[in-house]
Amino acid sequence: SPAEQTQEPAHYIDINGLRKTFSNGTVVAVDDFNLDIEEDEFVVFLGPSGCGKTTTLRCISGLELPDEGEVILNGRDVTFDKPKDRDLAFVFQNITLFPHMTVRENIRFGLDMKTDLSKDEKKRKVEETAELLDIAETLDRQPTALSGGQQQRVSIGRAMVMEPTAFLLDEPFANLDANLRDRMQTEIKRLQRELGKSMIFVTHDQEEAMTLGDKIVIMEDGEIQQVGTPYEIYNQPKNLFIAKFIGSPSTNIFEGTAKINGEEIYIETDDFEVRLPNVRASEFAASNGDMVFLGIRPEYMHVVPKSEGIFNAEIDVKELHGEHDAIYFTVGETPFTVTEPQGQVQDTERVKGVDFDTDKIWLFNEREERIH
Numbered sequence: 001s002p003a004e005q006t007q008e009p010a011h012y013i014d015i016n017g018l019r020k021t022f023s024n025g026t027v028v029a030v031d032d033f034n035l036d037i038e039e040d041e042f043v044v045f046l047g048p049s050g051c052g053k054t055t056t057l058r059c060i061s062g063l064e065l066p067d068e069g070e071v072i073l074n075g076r077d078v079t080f081d082k083p084k085d086r087d088l089a090f091v092f093q094n095i096t097l098f099p100h101m102t103v104r105e106n107i108r109f110g111l112d113m114k115t116d117l118s119k120d121e122k123k124r125k126v127e128e129t130a131e132l133l134d135i136a137e138t139l140d141r142q143p144t145a146l147s148g149g150q151q152q153r154v155s156i157g158r159a160m161v162m163e164p165t166a167f168l169l170d171e172p173f174a175n176l177d178a179n180l181r182d183r184m185q186t187e188i189k190r191l192q193r194e195l196g197k198s199m200i201f202v203t204h205d206q207e208e209a210m211t212l213g214d215k216i217v218i219m220e221d222g223e224i225q226q227v228g229t230p231y232e233i234y235n236q237p238k239n240l241f242i243a244k245f246i247g248s249p250s251t252n253i254f255e256g257t258a259k260i261n262g263e264e265i266y267i268e269t270d271d272f273e274v275r276l277p278n279v280r281a282s283e284f285a286a287s288n289g290d291m292v293f294l295g296i297r298p299e300y301m302h303v304v305p306k307s308e309g310i311f312n313a314e315i316d317v318k319e320l321h322g323e324h325d326a327i328y329f330t331v332g333e334t335p336f337t338v339t340e341p342q343g344q345v346q347d348t349e350r351v352k353g354v355d356f357d358t359d360k361i362w363l364f365n366e367r368e369e370r371i372h
């Protein structure tokens with residue numbers, strides 16, 4: 001019918017106006033949280049410690065009940081349903097396997113509660129799950145005889161075998177060493193693609209978030225700051241907090257003043273002046289004399305010979321940073337970083353010229369919102 005045709009397609013998980021406080025309302029852990037998640041979407045909640053990621057996840061899972069708002073799962077309001085009635089799988093940072101049971105018994109644990117499955121079906125499901133997670137050869141061992149990565153796979157397997165509608169993962173790889181964490185990230189992503197299920201993954205690690213997320217939800221102080229693809233979050237941060245939080249080394253920030261001269265726009269700081277190309281004064285979201293923050297990523301600044309750049313500055317330290325050198329400077333009172341290909345900048349002569357890719361400059365207003 002026409003009425004049906006005009007309906008919005010249902011989102012798989014819909015979180016509306018979620019609010020959760022603790023300690024008689026004095027601690028606001030989550031506020032006005034709204035989010036739609038599609039089936040088969042990989043969503044990452046990212047933010048500094050204490051921003052409310054875990055509390056949000058616990059409200060979705062039913063381990064916590066919200067003060068306000070609703071959680072809709074596949075069209076069904078589950079806000080006040082018990083965790084076991086939500087058909088969601090939860091994987092925690094701390095691995096909680098039963099040490100006296102084998103891997104096989106650990107994975108089968110939830111299935112044993114199900115009366116509608118035959119013994120053979122349970123066996124087959126456990127073995128398929130172990131195969132998919134590459135732990136088939138460990139099935140008859142005790143968890144204590146496994147590596148940390150294998151143990152975390154078993155706990156994922158235990159969740160997976162129940163065939164939940166969605167997975168909630170709270171920093172599941174935080175206790176693994178760096179190499180293993182990288183491998184597990186690749187595998188969880190592959191697994192999610194294979195299963196075609198929604199996953200919500202909580203982390204405070206921006207690199208992990210960028211690697212995994214189809215959609216990243218950045219939180220600060222209980223509130224969503226931005227929702228976007230990794231590309232959008234990296235290239236179009238909505239505010240200064242996100243610009244500084246995402247990227248390593250961090251985005252450089254200089255305080256300055258907007259100067260408008262006819263159609264030309266300059267940013268003037270205590271230490272330099274730079275013209276913004278491709279911006280028309282008539283369309284510019286600031287007025288002459290407004291205080292602004294100029295933001296630019298280290299890869300969009302360049303070290304050039306002394307007096308050939310926009311300003312001169314002295315090198316503090318140079319260090320190897322992945323495939324790049326990170327060169328740390330201070331101009332006036334402001335520290336900043338420039339990245340250049342390894343070995344390109346010699347630091348025997350310590351005063352250098354510094355240049356900008358001026359088309360990569362971001363501007364933020366006094367309220368720290370991005371205006372350009």
Ligand code: ATP
Binds near residue numbers: 023050052053
């Ligand atoms: P982390 O990365 O450190 O786990 P997080 O982003 O997951 O942090 P939450 O654990 O959700 O943050 O905590 C959000 C806020 O709510 C914090 O200020 C925290 O101290 C507070 N909080 C969480 N649980 C409780 C509780 N049971 N009682 C009181 N305050 C709580």
